[in-house]
Amino acid sequence: MALDAVAKTCTLMALCLENIGVMRYEEFISIIISLDYTQPLSDEHVTVTDTAFVDIPVRLYLPKRKSEAPRRAVIYFHGGGFCFGSFTAEEQTAFDFLNRWTANKLDAVVVGIDYRLAPKYHFPAQFEDGITAVKYFLQDKILTKYGVDPSRIAISGDSSGGTLAAAVTQQLTNFEISQPQHSVQVHTDSEVKHKFKLQALLYPGLQVIDTSLPSHRDNQHGIVLTRDIAIKLVSLFFTKDEALLQAMRKNQHMPLESKHLFRFVNWSTLLPDKYRKDHVYTEPVLGRSAYSLPALMDHRALPLLADDAQLQHLPQTYILTCQYDVLRDDGIMYVSRLQNVGVPVFHDHVENGIHGALSYMTSPLYLQLGLRIKDMYISWLDKNL
Ligand SMILES: *[C@@H]1O[C@H](CO)[C@@H](O)[C@H](O)[C@H]1NC(C)=O
Numbered sequence: 001m002a003l004d005a006v007a008k009t010c011t012l013m014a015l016c017l018e019n020i021g022v023m024r025y026e027e028f029i030s031i032i033i034s035l036d037y038t039q040p041l042s043d044e045h046v047t048v049t050d051t052a053f054v055d056i057p058v059r060l061y062l063p064k065r066k067s068e069a070p071r072r073a074v075i076y077f078h079g080g081g082f083c084f085g086s087f088t089a090e091e092q093t094a095f096d097f098l099n100r101w102t103a104n105k106l107d108a109v110v111v112g113i114d115y116r117l118a119p120k121y122h123f124p125a126q127f128e129d130g131i132t133a134v135k136y137f138l139q140d141k142i143l144t145k146y147g148v149d150p151s152r153i154a155i156s157g158d159s160s161g162g163t164l165a166a167a168v169t170q171q172l173t174n175f176e177i178s179q180p181q182h183s184v185q186v187h188t189d190s191e192v193k194h195k196f197k198l199q200a201l202l203y204p205g206l207q208v209i210d211t212s213l214p215s216h217r218d219n220q221h222g223i224v225l226t227r228d229i230a231i232k233l234v235s236l237f238f239t240k241d242e243a244l245l246q247a248m249r250k251n252q253h254m255p256l257e258s259k260h261l262f263r264f265v266n267w268s269t270l271l272p273d274k275y276r277k278d279h280v281y282t283e284p285v286l287g288r289s290a291y292s293l294p295a296l297m298d299h300r301a302l303p304l305l306a307d308d309a310q311l312q313h314l315p316q317t318y319i320l321t322c323q324y325d326v327l328r329d330d331g332i333m334y335v336s337r338l339q340n341v342g343v344p345v346f347h348d349h350v351e352n353g354i355h356g357a358l359s360y361m362t363s364p365l366y367l368q369l370g371l372r373i374k375d376m377y378i379s380w381l382d383k384n385l
Pocket of ligand 1: 266268
């Protein structure tokens, strides 16, 4: 309750400042988050350094323990609604803590990848940064440099970082399939030779074409993250134009030609009864707004929009969802879609969970729920990677 009160107070202040023209909502929230920045500090177990992959800033966590064999590796994208957060510039203590913990517990190399933020940069900048940095890391010479076993690499992320992790995984998996073996060699595309062993998505956002899922309805005024704020942030990922935001609030933002995509997010078939409860499915209202943005139909922005053929070769997947989260049903529908095409999925659902819990597990809140989610995620990684 205290956390929710603080979050809602900050939101209210940010919206007031925006309405009277002092600064934009996301600028104010960025200032609050930047108060929590941590330096790249090494400790007795892990060497922490800030560097760059091509020109993408990354924070590296290398275990100090001596190791004969090559190590496992985890690539991590932080959350923050595409607007906030960074590993190297203003990282929240919580993500630094999480990556350090992962490196130490799994004796793994951990890479926290930064990406350009909205609203200064819109999609696909974030996706492109993710791809650039991941491809750089997956090169033989870089994996060798950091002592990584190429067959044991995971990709993870929370919230909007989960969106990026899912999108990058789809892109690289399908790239490999679409390239015949010999052409990979001809083009010396060693950068995507290696596959991810698994992906882990923590309360990810995976679609916005339907903003009236049961989880949107149940958590309209949700703890910390309300439906309005979630929609505001995701609309900034695509554009600064407020028309999109207004249309998304009414769930009337999709053009007629997007009709074929709605079966990929049809919660009347993809959500188990338990989450559907008494909610009644309504068919989408299309072509109501003059708004037509190709990015809203792009699976690199909204991974649930990939078709079955694009999903079926994905690696083993871990998805964690929280009950009290507007994004809950995105994660659950992805579980169903992946299961339907035979991808091995492990689903952890946290009954008393709230969105963003990992962000509050360090000082001053030490949120028990966040620590529990961290342990669930780490223990699955440890068993499966
Ligand atoms: C969603 O699924 C229901 C069946 O449960 C079906 O009647 C409806 O036409 C579907 N809608 C879309 C847009 O796929």
